[in-house]
Amino acid sequence: QAQLAESGGGSVQPGGSLRLACEVSGFIVDYYAIGWFRQAPGKEREGVSCIGSSEIGTDYADSVKGRFTISEDNAKSTVYLQMNSLKPEDPANYYCAARGWGHCTLLGREYDSWGQGTQVTVSS
Secondary structure: OOEEEEEOOEEEOOOOOEEEEEEEEOOOHHHOEEEEEEEOOOOOOEEEEEEOHHHOOEEEOOOOOOOEEEEEEHHHOEEEEEEOOOOOOOOEEEEEEEEOOOOOOOOHHHOOEEOOOEEEEEOO
């Protein structure tokens, strides 16, 4: 059974950095596309970034381009989201999700398995 577990959330000041980790089990991460999503209270879920199977491609929401970087460590079965220059509009619960082989997408409905999320707070 596919399982995903996020970690790395926390509280930082504006302009700070965090690195989120999504550790997967029950499947080989390299065979799946992995996406990062976020949802703030009262807002819809938003696709943030994703990486295709075998790292065949990545995608980013316009709101995070140039600030966030997604990467994958197959040996550790983990996908990372490096978040730099965090802004007051970035706080949310961040989730990772998995879908089958192929290119990734920022559409949450295309993903089958989800983690429980990790909270990110940005405040001065």
